[in-house]
Every structure is written in structure tokens, then in C-alpha cells.
Amino acid sequence: MVVLMSLSLIGIIFVQAYFINNTLINEKNQFTLNVKRSLSFVSKAIEDKEFAVFDNKLQEFIEKGGKPDTTALSEIILKYQDNANNETVIFRNGILEESYKIPSLFFEIGLDSISLNRVQSNQETKVYSNNNLTGEFKISPEKSFQNIQSMSPLQQAHFIAATRERFKNIPVYKRITSEEVSGFLKKQLKNNGIDINFEFAIYDKDLATKVQSDDFEVSSATLGVPVFLDNNGESDYRLYVDFPERNKFLFSTILKMLLLSIIFTTIIIVAYSSAVYQLIKQRKISQIKTDFINNMTHEFKTPIATINLALDSIKNPKIIGDQEKVMRYLGMIKDENKRMHAQVENVLRISKLEKNELNISKDRVKLHDLVEDAITHVELIVEDRKGYVKTHLEASKSSVLANESHFTNVIVNILDNAIKYSDDAPKIDVYTENVGNNILLKIADQGNGMSKQVQKRVFEKFYREHTGNVHNVKGHGLGLAYVKRIVEDHQGHISVESEKGKGSVFTIKLPLIS
Known part of the structure; x- marks a missing residue:
């Protein structure tokens, strides 16, 4: 066509x-x-x-x-x-x-x-x-x-x-x-x-x-x-x-005829360009939706399989009498259920943000406290992979107006990406510093990094870097889109600097409050 x-x-x-x-x-x-x-x-x-x-x-x-x-x-x-x-x-x-x-x-x-x-x-x-x-x-x-x-x-x-x-x-x-x-x-x-x-x-x-x-x-x-x-x-x-x-x-x-010809031809070109753009956009959205459904299916498949296995194990007469094993399997069911719930919440949060329906109340908080809290969510995973998260909190002022829950999720999402996209042991450094009336939060990793083209689109909803038939990293491309929307809602700015094979540095700038 x-x-x-x-x-x-x-x-x-x-x-x-x-x-x-x-x-x-x-x-x-x-x-x-x-x-x-x-x-x-x-x-x-x-x-x-x-x-x-x-x-x-x-x-x-x-x-x-x-x-x-x-x-x-x-x-x-x-x-x-x-x-x-x-x-x-x-x-x-x-x-x-x-x-x-x-x-x-x-x-x-x-x-x-x-x-x-x-x-x-x-x-x-x-x-x-x-x-x-x-x-x-x-x-x-x-x-x-x-x-x-x-x-x-x-x-x-x-x-x-x-x-x-x-x-x-x-x-x-x-x-x-x-x-x-x-x-x-x-x-x-x-x-x-x-x-x-x-x-x-x-x-x-x-x-x-x-x-x-x-x-x-x-x-x-x-x-x-x-x-x-x-x-x-x-x-x-x-x-x-x-x-x-x-x-x-x-x-x-021939000026009148020439002008009319140019005007009508321009209208046709604009309409044609718009139609082609819409076709490409619709095709792209269709692909994104397909990828999203596939990713979500994979995300839910593992927890559901784990829950089914745990339930089958509990039903076993040999195990149902073992209180310790029953509690262990029940813990697994709870953890997997929380994991699925978190995925659903991510999708719902993005949807509500786009419709401006997400009610984000802000209070005076210290950014350093939020950083420490976010690190506790991922430190066990980092330790299990023999990595580390080091903090360099050098900002003398860190009081910001923020929503504690949402901004903690922002930091967790960035840390989670740093872990997921590190083939070796994750090595993460977190920095803060004051610049004028702002505070800068930098999260640097030594993972896989990304190309210039990926950097331009990494904050787009549903976007994930193409890796051919290799799907070693699970996700649905909503994490960083959510991060960007929350940071902007806090009158802040987020950017990324990266080099393929040498890691990435995410920088968040937020205004300080007195």
C-alpha cells in the first residue's frame, strides 16, 4: 500500500x-x-x-x-x-x-x-x-x-x-x-x-x-x-x-494556478505522510502489544507453575504432615503471588499515570533515606550473585518533596535493571551531590550497557532492546517508563549515559526544599 x-x-x-x-x-x-x-x-x-x-x-x-x-x-x-x-x-x-x-x-x-x-x-x-x-x-x-x-x-x-x-x-x-x-x-x-x-x-x-x-x-x-x-x-x-x-x-x-497546485499538493503530501505515519505507528503498536502479551505470559507462567507445584507437593500425604515443609511451600506460594501482584500493579500504575488518575501525595522526605530503603529491597539478590551496592551519599542537603512509596519504587526499578542487565556479578555505585538548589542522584553499574539508539528510546513505554531469539532477561518494558513519569511528576529530570559493554549511569535531578 x-x-x-x-x-x-x-x-x-x-x-x-x-x-x-x-x-x-x-x-x-x-x-x-x-x-x-x-x-x-x-x-x-x-x-x-x-x-x-x-x-x-x-x-x-x-x-x-x-x-x-x-x-x-x-x-x-x-x-x-x-x-x-x-x-x-x-x-x-x-x-x-x-x-x-x-x-x-x-x-x-x-x-x-x-x-x-x-x-x-x-x-x-x-x-x-x-x-x-x-x-x-x-x-x-x-x-x-x-x-x-x-x-x-x-x-x-x-x-x-x-x-x-x-x-x-x-x-x-x-x-x-x-x-x-x-x-x-x-x-x-x-x-x-x-x-x-x-x-x-x-x-x-x-x-x-x-x-x-x-x-x-x-x-x-x-x-x-x-x-x-x-x-x-x-x-x-x-x-x-x-x-x-x-x-x-x-x-x-500562472501564479494563481501555481499557488493552488502547491497548496493542494502540500495537503496531499501532508495527508499521505500522516497516513503512512499512522500505518507505521499502528504496526509498531501491534508488535508492541504482541511482545507485551508474550512477556506478561512468560512473567506469569513461572509463578503459576511454581504455585501449582507447591500445591501438589502440599497435597502429598508424606509432606502434608511435615509442618516445616508445608510452611516453606506456603511461603513460596505467597512470594510468587506477590510477584504476580507487583507485575499487575506496574501495568495499572502506568495506565493511571497516562489518564492522570494516579493520586500521588507528596511529603517532606530525605532522599538518602529513600535510597537506603530501596537498597534493602535488592541487597539479598545482589549478595546471592556475589555482587555489591556501594553508596557515596555526599550531598549535604537531601530534603525533597516526594511520595515515599512511588519514589522508592523508582530507585528500586533502576537498581533492578542494573542487576538484570549484568551478566557477571552486579557492581553498583550510588552517588548524591548538591548542585545549586538541586540534588543529583546517580546510579552507576558496570553491566552490559546500551547503544546510543537504545538510550534515545529506553524510557518509552513497552520498549525493550532487541536481542534476537535470546530472552534471557524477563520484563515488559514498563519499568523505566514508570520511572520517567514519576520523576517528571516530582518536577525532576532523568537521563542516562551508557556505552555498550561498559555499563550505564542513570542521573536523577530533583529540586531541594528548605
Whole structure:
């Protein structure tokens, strides 16, 4: 399940990354397309603006009495019959082309004078009924003079070609200003949804001109378009634009989707991690419960077997009459019963501690007295194994606020562990010393010791060091968990220092009372 969930989560993350990357690529392509479209419009706008300027100057010159140097007149007359309607249609188009030489006072382009053409158009279409059409007829249309915006496509093409040819060698900064280019770009880019800062420049071949923004620099993301095209559709001039905040703008377009993706993916990862943690924890608890039941079974098996044997022995007619042996077997039954009762009490005490139901009343006691009392509980076992428990009670003050029964059990549990985990004769030293307003109790043994990993978990409930199939030390992993809870309930602190094969030192720090 964990493997399948992990693969699914990794797959979801990769799919999200793939779609976000594709979206970013699409946004980059769309951005480039919008910029190119905007530049094309700007190039056309620059050209139209230049044509409009020359056209306006020409009109101004004519209004001040300017006369054409040359005049050419072309006229087209078209006549056709509409038999279906019994009508005659006559179309007339007269085109007058006039060439003017305009002095330099009208232009700031560094020339003494410049030649411009003006095209006049005279058009008329009339429809005559064939029934009323007799003799000669005259066409007297009113003349209409047009500027470039109102010319026919043919006339516009003629004007544009003439203008391009005459002004292609004029310096670009005299044809357009940086402010005008900036205005055109800002308008067109905004129309295409690009409202960010930009830098621009017009280049003459590979050389920068005066028409540019202050901080323009060519980069790999710079886009350009030709401006001021000649009659062959070519130009030496190119308008370049660059966006310093391009990446920031592109990321802002997918920011909401990116944030939502990150949030939801994070939720999935947290939920997944929690689920895996719970699975591992439940598995661990299941193993701990199994070990606990097995250990408790072993703990009770021996006393029960001993009690049964003692009872069978007492029933024996040869023994029931022997008062001494009967009392001995009854003592064994009592001791084993007390042993089972102690195991049950240990479990109940831990359960009550976790539920905060264990009522621990505290009184003023001397820690040295508790140490001496605890040693008496284990000294017979130590002597039987040819070991010793030595005391080094050097603390001048040992009065603490504690529960006599529970704290004695704490010391007994630590001493009992020191005995159980010593393969040879147990050698135990008990020290006390004052440190500030606290008293330190150290219980050092020369037993088997423990690894760093075991030290980190030795105070956990049900935890026991794994020893493979060897179960030479009985227990259920509750002793030190109980010790830690009682010490902390007394506002104290317990720690352990150990080295594998060299023994352990348990240190308890308790606050003194005056």
C-alpha cells in the first residue's frame, strides 16, 4: 500500500509539474505573439504618422499660396448599357497629379527644400433612362480634393511610394522621436494585454540610433520589427523592444494556478505522510502489544507453575504432615503471588499515570533515606550473585518533596535493571551531590550497557532492546517508563549515559526544599 501510494503521489507531482511547465511555455509563446503583433501595429502607425505629417505640410503650403511646378491630368470615362433596366450608366474619373517643391521652413529635416506630390480626384457616376436620353449630354461634377486618408488605394500607393523614396535617407531621429515611439508602444502593448515596463530602440543596421529609451540593452529575449520600409518592402531600420520584467510577468499569469497546485499538493503530501505515519505507528503498536502479551505470559507462567507445584507437593500425604515443609511451600506460594501482584500493579500504575488518575501525595522526605530503603529491597539478590551496592551519599542537603512509596519504587526499578542487565556479578555505585538548589542522584553499574539508539528510546513505554531469539532477561518494558513519569511528576529530570559493554549511569535531578 505504501509503495502504491508513493508511486501515485510522485506521479501526481510530475503531472502537475508537466502541466505547469506547458502552461508557462504557452504563456511565453502567447506573450511573444502579442509583442510581435504590437510591433507590427507600431511600425504601421509610425509610417502612417510620417505620411500624415508630410500630407499636412503640403496642405499648409498650398493654403499659403504655393503653386505646383508640374501638373499632369489623366481622365477615364466609362459608359455601358444596362439593357435589363433600359438605362445608360456613365462613369467619369479625372486624376490630377501636381508636384510641389516645398522650402525648408516647412520641415526640420536638414534639407533646403523637398518635392511632394498631391493627387486630386474628380469622380462622378450618372444613370440616364434610355427613353429620355436625346442629343448631347454634359457631365459637370463638383471637384473633390482628397488627402491621403480619403484617396483611393491606387492614389494612396502612389503617394506612399513617392514619400518613401524621398525621405529614406533622412536621419531617423528627425523622422520620429523617442517619446512618440514610446507612446505608440505603450498603447499597442496595452491593447494586447501587456502592461509592464519595457525598453526600446531603433537600430540602423547594427548601430543604435538616438531614438531609444534610457536603459535599453539587447538580450536573448529582445524582439524586433523593421520600420520605415522602402518600396521593395525592405529597410535598414529595426525597432527593438525588451522587457526587463518579462519572467515576472509570465509567472504572474500562472501564479494563481501555481499557488493552488502547491497548496493542494502540500495537503496531499501532508495527508499521505500522516497516513503512512499512522500505518507505521499502528504496526509498531501491534508488535508492541504482541511482545507485551508474550512477556506478561512468560512473567506469569513461572509463578503459576511454581504455585501449582507447591500445591501438589502440599497435597502429598508424606509432606502434608511435615509442618516445616508445608510452611516453606506456603511461603513460596505467597512470594510468587506477590510477584504476580507487583507485575499487575506496574501495568495499572502506568495506565493511571497516562489518564492522570494516579493520586500521588507528596511529603517532606530525605532522599538518602529513600535510597537506603530501596537498597534493602535488592541487597539479598545482589549478595546471592556475589555482587555489591556501594553508596557515596555526599550531598549535604537531601530534603525533597516526594511520595515515599512511588519514589522508592523508582530507585528500586533502576537498581533492578542494573542487576538484570549484568551478566557477571552486579557492581553498583550510588552517588548524591548538591548542585545549586538541586540534588543529583546517580546510579552507576558496570553491566552490559546500551547503544546510543537504545538510550534515545529506553524510557518509552513497552520498549525493550532487541536481542534476537535470546530472552534471557524477563520484563515488559514498563519499568523505566514508570520511572520517567514519576520523576517528571516530582518536577525532576532523568537521563542516562551508557556505552555498550561498559555499563550505564542513570542521573536523577530533583529540586531541594528548605
